[in-house]
Amino acid sequence: MEKYQYEKKPRVLCLHGHATSANIFKKELELGWPQYLLDKLDLVFLDAPFLLQDKVDVHDIFYPPYYEWFQSTEDFKEIYNFEECIQYVEANMEKYGPFDGVLGFSQGAVIAASMPGMQRDRVALTKVPKIKFVMLIAGGKFGGIELGCPIECPSLHFIGEKDPHLLHEEELAGCFVNPVVIHYPEGHKVPNLDAERTEIVIEFINKVKKIKMPLQGNSRL
Template sequence: MATLVPPRQRHTHFRQLGRTIGVPVPVPGVAMSEGKPPLLRLLCLHGYRQNQRSFHERTGALRKALRGRAELVSVNAPHRVRAPAEHGNRGGRSPGLGLLFCVPAGGAAEPRAWWFSRPEEETFEALEEAARCQGLEQALETVARACAELGPFDGLLGFSQGAALAAIVCALQQRGDARFPFRFAVLIAGFKSRAAPHGRYFREPIAAPSLHVLGESDRVIPAALSRELAAHFREPAVLSHPGGHFVPAAASQRAAYLEFLARF
């Protein structure tokens, strides 16, 4: 990977590693009407302890910034995250599969997870090198079902644990998994899953075009972990910002998103 400009020199930095970007790539069968690029559809995968509704709200600024260029469609992760008081009560557990594609009419929905690094406790720690984990297959099936029932989608947009899942989906697509038809991925505050069973997804470089967005002040997913994930992609684009663990959408970052999306 090329050396990134240090944050003290530039607060926001966007670089295509390995090649110049910014030139729209014509897509067979997609017409450009009146010179306007086609509206892209992105399937959005929220972070741990978030849900479809909360992530929709947290990406409001990004949706506004990309209005007319990209549509963001969020779905729920399949696993319910139990409240701390419930961890000793197995009877309170619910898979919540009926919540996958519905936005609650009011109130906050329960927190969700894509998988657990501690199966016994049904919790997740991004930095934990877990010997085993639980729930990934259900997470992949959720993404596949969304692609089939809500698609087609041009790309994936994942945040935190959702970005880690999106990277695995990219690896599976590269291996010929037809469940995941998309052309690119935007990975925000992403990281390489440290669960031992997931190591097989990163044995070879991932070819999917990718934009990796990282916060230099992120204390939940340190920027170094997002750069580590980017290194597993063949020609990643990297957007760094001075903030923490959130989806950035300021003017300079909007320009970087649009520059990346202009390729599709």
């Protein structure tokens, strides 16, 4: 009998946005991204460590509980509980990994963007293998979080043309070496990907799948 070699999907840790949840982020991707694209990735969705402190009245479809990764001032210049968040993420990466990449939306993208620099400088995430890539949806560069630029980790950035944080998102993309940027006509949301934008994502995935990296720290438990 002929044996077939099945290609391993990149395992990706998915970090949702502020005031949502792992379940909500999963549904947002299923609504906006074609299923044949999602099928190319092994997606693992994680709830943030903190229950939402502020009340929000923006969910008319999704139900609580809602979570947040960290707290900040309105101008994002001061960040609170960031170190605790990273420790929580690392513990879950040890539990559910190893992971090839990280996909984050909004506040989750801020976390994801900080991870390659922290691993490079060995200030955090030293117990898990080095991530090969990040995919950042509506993630901005804000004060209070040191990224360690320039960042050489391959990155894919989704930037909404109507997003009020547009300039912060473009600044974040500029922190990475040779970033791949997809602009979409919507605001601060998970984008609806058309065929052209989907093809760019697939090309990025195919490229990062070829990256070979030595393992460090612990492997899958």
